[in-house]
Amino acid sequence: MRLSVAEARQRVLELGRSRRLPDESIGLEAAFGRVLAADVVAPHDQPPFANSAMDGFALRGSDLPAEGERRFRLAGQVFAGAASAPDCGEGECVRITTGAPLPRGTDTVVVKENVRLDGDTVVVGAGEAAGANVRPSGEDYRSGEIALHGGDRLTAARLGVLASLGGAAANVVRVPRVALFVTGDELVPPSQPLGFGQIHDSNRYSLGALLRQAGVEPGIVAHLRDDPDELRAALRDAGECCDLILSSGGVSAGEADFLPGLVAELGRVHFWKVRMKPGMPLLCGEIGRALVFSLPGNPVSTIATFLAFVRPALDALQGVTEPPRRWRARLAAPLIKRHDRAEFLRASLESGDDGTLRATPLRKQGSGMLRGVAEADALIFVPEDVHELQAGHVVDVLPLPGLS
Numbered sequence: 001m002r003l004s005v006a007e008a009r010q011r012v013l014e015l016g017r018s019r020r021l022p023d024e025s026i027g028l029e030a031a032f033g034r035v036l037a038a039d040v041v042a043p044h045d046q047p048p049f050a051n052s053a054m055d056g057f058a059l060r061g062s063d064l065p066a067e068g069e070r071r072f073r074l075a076g077q078v079f080a081g082a083a084s085a086p087d088c089g090e091g092e093c094v095r096i097t098t099g100a101p102l103p104r105g106t107d108t109v110v111v112k113e114n115v116r117l118d119g120d121t122v123v124v125g126a127g128e129a130a131g132a133n134v135r136p137s138g139e140d141y142r143s144g145e146i147a148l149h150g151g152d153r154l155t156a157a158r159l160g161v162l163a164s165l166g167g168a169a170a171n172v173v174r175v176p177r178v179a180l181f182v183t184g185d186e187l188v189p190p191s192q193p194l195g196f197g198q199i200h201d202s203n204r205y206s207l208g209a210l211l212r213q214a215g216v217e218p219g220i221v222a223h224l225r226d227d228p229d230e231l232r233a234a235l236r237d238a239g240e241c242c243d244l245i246l247s248s249g250g251v252s253a254g255e256a257d258f259l260p261g262l263v264a265e266l267g268r269v270h271f272w273k274v275r276m277k278p279g280m281p282l283l284c285g286e287i288g289r290a291l292v293f294s295l296p297g298n299p300v301s302t303i304a305t306f307l308a309f310v311r312p313a314l315d316a317l318q319g320v321t322e323p324p325r326r327w328r329a330r331l332a333a334p335l336i337k338r339h340d341r342a343e344f345l346r347a348s349l350e351s352g353d354d355g356t357l358r359a360t361p362l363r364k365q366g367s368g369m370l371r372g373v374a375e376a377d378a379l380i381f382v383p384e385d386v387h388e389l390q391a392g393h394v395v396d397v398l399p400l401p402g403l404s
Contacts, residue, residue: 002273002274002275002280003271003273003274003275004274004275004342004384005274005275005276005308005342005381005384008271008274008282008284008309009308009309009312011270011271011284012284012309012312012313012316013312013313013316015270015284015286015291015313015316016291016312016313016314016315016316016317017316017319019243019291019317020173020316020317020318020319021173021174021175021176021243021317021318021319022173022174023037023038023171023172023173023174024171024172024173024174025169025170025171025172026169026170026172027168027169027170028159028162028163028167028168028169028170031154031159031162031169031170031172032154032155032156032159033153033154033215034153034154034170034172034173034175034215035151035152035153035154035172035173035315035318035319035320036148036149036150036151036152036153036154036170036171036172036173037150037171037172037173037319038150038171039146039148039149039150040146040147040148040149040161040162040165040167041144041145041146041147042141042142042143042144042145042146042147042165043143043165043166044143044165044166045137045138045141045142045143046138046139046140046141046147046164046165047135047137047138047139047140048137049101049102049137050101050102050107050134050135050136050137051080051099051100051101051102051134051135052096052097052098052099052100052102052109052133052134052135053098053109053133053134053135054098054109054111054112054133055096055097055098055111055112056095056096056109056110056111056112056114056115056133057072057074057093057094057095057096057109057110057112057115057122057124058078058088058093058094058096058102058103058106058108058109059072059088059092059093059094059106059108059109059110059124060088060090060105060106060107060108061107061108061129061130061131061132062130063090063091064108064110064124064126064128064129064130065124065125065126066126067126068125068126069123069124069125069126070091070123070124071118071121071122071123071124072091072092072093072121072122072123072124073091073092073093073120073121073122074092074093074094074095074120074121074122075087075088075089075092075093075094076094076095076103077094077095077096078094078095078096078097078100078101078103079096079097079100080097080098080099080100081099081100082100082101085100085101085102085103085104086103087103087104087105088103088104088105088106089105093106093110093122093124094106096109102134107130107131107134108128108129108130108131108132108133108134109132109133109134110124110128110132110133111133114128140164141161141165147161147165148161148162149321150319150321151319151320151321151322152321152322153320153322154170154172173317173318173319174318175215175216175217175318176216176242176243176244176314176317176318177219177241177242177243177244178211178216178218178219178220178242178243178244178245178246179218179219179220179221179222179234179238179242179244179245179246179290180204180207180208180211180218180220180221180222180246180247181220181221181222181223181224181234181235181238181245181246181247181248182201182203182204182207182222182223182224182247182248182249183223183224183225183226183231183247183248183249183250183259183297184225184226184249184250184297185225185226185256186198186199187199187200187201187223187249188200188201189201189223190202190205201223202299202370203248203249203297203299203302204221204223206299206302206303207246207248207295207302207306208221209401210303210306210307210310210311210401211246211314213401214311214314214315216314218246219241219242220238220242222234224247226250226256226258228258228262231250231258231259231262232262232265232266235262235263235266235287235292236266236287236288238287238290239266239267239286239287239288239289239290239292240288240289241289242289242290243289243290243291243317244290244291244292244293244310244313244314244317245287245290245291245292245293246293246295246306246310247259247292247293247294247295248294248295248296248297248302249295249296249297250294250297251272251281251282251283251294251295251296251297252281252296253281259283259294260272260283260294263283263285263287263292263294264285266287266288267285267286267287267288267292268285268286269283269284269285270284270285270286271283271284272284272285275340275341275342275384276304276308276341276342276343276344277339277341277342277343277344277367278296278298278300278301278304278305278344278367279295279296279301279302279304279305279308279344279367280296280341281296281301282294282295282296282305282309284309291313291317293305293309293310293313295310296367298367298368299367299368299369299370299373300346300366300367300368300369300370300372300373301367303373303400304344304379307379307398307400308344308398312324326396327357327378327396327397327398327399328357328394328395328396328397329349329356329357329358329359329378329380329394329395329397330356330357330358330359330391330392330393330394330395331358331359331360331361331380331389331390331391331392331393331394331395332350332358332359332360332391333360333361333391334388334389334390334391335361335380335382335388335389336387336388337382337386337387337388338387340384340385341384342381342382342383342384343381343382344379344380344381344382344398345361345362345365345379345380345382346361346362346364346365346372346373346375346376346379346380347359347360347361347362347376347377347378347379347380347397348360348362348375348376348377348378349377349378349397349399359378359380359395359397361380362375362376373400376400377399377400378397378398378399378400379397379398379400380395380396380397381395381396381397381398382395
């Protein structure tokens with residue numbers, strides 16, 4: 001029985017979460033894009049001390065004049081990184097730079113552009129606010145507060161948070177070990193001239209790039225002939241050392257489509273065929289320790305099924321808890337679907353002057369036509385039970401890699 005896109009995706013997520021990979025500790029320099037294995041608790045207040053948000057003069061807010069001007073004696077200065085700061089009494093101020101700790105007795109910073117210097121006296125006029133231009137201790141994070149959550153992917157800003165809290169290493173989930181197989185006797189490398197009935201292998205490069213964009217460097221990459229013995233040996237070996245096996249081609253119902261039978265023989269098929277276009281013959285199974293995703297060989301089907309199912313599986317294996325961002329756009333043109341499967345249509349996205357994101361279906365929609373997906377920004381998702389949509393209808397879109 002063919003699953004719906006939603007049913008297949010749910011199965012994939014359950015399988016990935018049940019196989020969540022082990023933790024490891026790595027230096028922050030190598031942690032970008034990795035997934036946190038556990039919550040990170042702030043060991044101290046951040047910032048750890050009250051400090052100035054501006055260059056200016058620190059003083060007591062209660063000393064500020066309500067009207068006219070007041071003269072303050074300049075009691076010293078403190079710069080960012082200073083080992084100490086002078087005390088500040090009533091009617092006194094201290095020159096301070098951005099990021100420097102507030103001297104004892106002060107709670108306000110008046111920016112230097114708003115004062116007048118007169119020898120060792122600083123003249124402050126009315127209108128300044130008590131407590132202004134100060135970053136309180138713990139303004140960002142309080143000691144004991146959860147700063148980052150397990151399952152968060154480490155962005156540049158989150159790495160900054162870890163470093164600011166004194167972490168020199170990150171406890172992350174191990175990256176999945178992946179084998180990438182492209183199958184088919186008709187495939188030849190791009191550097192080789194084409195013979196009769198041959199095509200250049202493109203899936204190796206598009207799938208490899210999609211894996212790398214997901215933070216995974218495939219450990220095994222091979223072109224396999226449509227030979228049951230060769231396929232069997234490669235699948236068995238990969239099932240012993242990999243967390244995920246990804247293949248393209250050989251998964252339909254033709255005479256040379258051996259993968260469904262081989263996955264069932266060597267392991268288990270969880271589902272085969274999804275009610276979607278392109279990508280209907282998708283197979284999900286397991287061999288040894290590895291999840292298996294056998295994708296259709298048509299280039300567009302390969303990309304669509306990777307984005308819809310393989311990428312979520314990679315996230316689930318690493319314990320990602322952040323829900324994927326939902327993108328929605330208005331159709332710039334009407335569309336008609338003449339079948340009962342869900343469909344992923346190649347589309348271009350454009351944001352108009354009114355701020356509305358609009359999706360335009362492209363003309364090149366064949367599953368073997370790379371031009372359509374190369375010129376697209378996203379895939380429009382059309383549910384099974386929808387057959388006709390008018391311009392202006394709001395649809396879900398799946399951004400393609402490279403959308404900025």
